[in-house]
Amino acid sequence: MCKSCYHCGEDVPANTDFKVEILGEVREMCCPGCETVAQTIVDSGLVSYYQYRTAPAEKADLVPEQLQALIHYDNEDVQSEFVRNHDNVSEVTLSLEGVSCAACAWLIEKQVSSAKGLVSIRVNTTTNRALLAWDKTQVKLSELLSVIHNLGYKAAPFEADKQEASYHRMMKQYLYRLGIAGLATMQVMMLAVALYLEVFGDLEPEFKNYFRWVSLIFATPVLLYSALPFYLNAWRSIKGRTLGMDVPVSIALIFAYVASLVATVTEQGEVFFESISMFTFFLLVGRFLEMRARRKAAAASGNLLKLIPAIATTLDGEQIPVKTLKIGDRIRVLPGEHIPADGKVISGRIHIDESMLTGESIHVVKKEGDAVYAGTLNGDESFELEVTNSKADSMISNIVRLQDEAQHSKPKIAEVADVVARYFVGVILIISAGTWFYWHQTKPDDAFWIMLSVLVATCPCALSLATPTALTCATSRMGNFGILLRKGHVFETLCKVNHL
Incomplete structure (x- = not known):
């Protein structure tokens, strides 16, 4: 009889020996990936996951x-x-x-x-x-x-x-999830309107049950596919012993679906498939717009690096990758080309367009021994260049690094928002449990749905997403005006400046 992997539940192939000691017993794994993930869970002190999980984990994607x-x-x-x-x-x-x-x-x-x-x-x-x-x-x-x-x-x-390719891949996946959630929401809402007629007693029982089952069919892919990012984020935060904003979202979606499923099967109680679909759809719309805003802000520094060409020309006319250049190498820069590396002019008198660095439209004259910078544009004459800095230490890379440092430097308001958001989720869960307990004593039929309302309405998206996005967009906007920030606290002190 074939054994099952203790981590993911799949069959363990014959002639394999992947094992991890979990909860005092040696457990068999199906592959090196599951073995690595299981050992990481044990080493991180999260072994209780295996005691309380309700289903096997997904098969590990990252193998040794x-x-x-x-x-x-x-x-x-x-x-x-x-x-x-x-x-x-x-x-x-x-x-x-x-x-x-x-x-x-x-x-x-x-x-x-x-x-x-x-x-x-x-x-x-x-x-x-x-x-x-x-x-x-x-x-x-x-x-x-x-x-x-x-x-x-x-x-x-x-x-x-x-990162550009990764961004487009991620946005494509989000559009698929968003499209399915949107289509399902429209269909489920049409059916929900029919179910609302039950209030007036105008809906026959057989039609009522039929509409519920059809709504279940449409809502299921929304829960299992469109809402998948919420579950993954919630699992990662729980795995790291913290509570992210997607924890209450995931709990609300799963609880509402299970309760509606039970009501559909037993033909008793209320169903909220339209709420599940709409909540998922609008959350995905918000995340999608937020991702676009983040991308627009992050693109500023990435666009600077794109000015550095991928290919350089040796003195012999050979085309070589810029990443292979070393300090002391000599190359030839042809007319109209972007300079591939920081260096000094060995021969020639040239005109360089440095507007991407200085903002000045007038070309700068360079002669033998003068410094030129990667990403700037050569004029009408070719010249010989000796490399003086690696790509990582080039002027453009240093500018990008300054921008990154400013964006990574959190002002006090962002640090406070991060701390509050972490504890806020725990408070939400406690309040939700208290809400259920209170209403269970006074109006038990509505206790469950009131608890879900608290979970949904108190999602801390503003604390977790809005603050860092606003700060990064502001930093990027100042960069467009030629102002580079080194520390994020500048925004808090600017409002106190009264003299320049």
């Missing part, structure tokens, strides 16, 4: 082979593209996938901060980036990335093109 691939980021040649070194401390900007609220950021910061050799980590939920600094003599970058991956998030060094 993928974790092994992270080791490539420890290679010095690879790191030269994106890592900035200061003595023994290295710094990198990471792109994150799966981060949706302040609780996600707090979870990542908390878990990674416990790693030996970490200097600092700051997660920006608006740009989906993290600023990571570590002591390279004590810990490797791959080890820190593994910590983030084991939490269920994806992390990799920031590259504008890759």
Whole structure:
């Protein structure tokens, strides 16, 4: 008889030996991925998950082979593209996938901060980036990335093109979920109007039951597919021993669906399939618009990096990747090309358009020995250039880093909002339980639905999403006027300025 994986419930293939000790017994796993995730849960002190879960977990997506691939980021040649070194401390900007609220950021910061050799980590939920600094003599970058991956998030060094592709992939998935929720909401609402006629006694029982079953069919994909991001975010926050804003949302959706399902099967009680569909739809609309706002704000720094070309021309006329350039290399910059790296002019007298850095439209004359910067535009003459800085230390990269530091630096209002949002969810759950208890004593038939109303109405989206999004958009807007911020507290002090 084939055994089942203790983690995900799938069959354990023959001739495999993946095991983890859980709750005092050695449990069999179906693959290295489930073994790794189960061991992480045990090592994190979350073994009680296996006691209280109501269904097996999903099969692990991240297997050790993928974790092994992270080791490539420890290679010095690879790191030269994106890592900035200061003595023994290295710094990198990471792109994150799966981060949706302040609780996600707090979870990542908390878990990674416990790693030996970490200097600092700051997660920006608006740009989906993290600023990571570590002591390279004590810990490797791959080890820190593994910590983030084991939490269920994806992390990799920031590259504008890759983040652009990731953004479009994420938006495409959201549009699918949004479309299904919208179509289902329209259908369920039409059926709900018919069910409302029951109040006047104009609906036959057989039609009433028929409409309920059809509503159930339409609402099920909304709950299982469209609302899936809410469940994943809620699970990650619970896994990290915190309460995110999607916890009450998930509880409300699941409870309402189960109660409506029971009412449909037993033909007793009320159903709220239209509420489930509409609530999911409007939440997805809000998240979709919020993601677009975040993307618009984050695109400013990414657009600067896109000015650096991917290809450079050697003195022999050979085309080589810019990422392979090293300090001291000599290349030729052709007329009308964007300069691929910071350097100094070896030969030639040229005119350079530096408007993308200075805002000045007048071209600047450069002669032998003068410095030129990556991303600026060459005029009508070709010239020979000696590379003086790596891409990670170029002028444009430093400007982008300053923007990232400003966006990652939280003013006091943002820190207060993050703390309040974390505790606010716990308070919501306590109030909801108290609401149910009170109404169960006075009006038991309505107690359950009143409790759900409290869960839905008190979602702390404003605290968890609005504050960081507003700050990042303001930082980006100031960047459009040529003003770069280094610290986020500037917004709190600007209102007190009365003389310039």
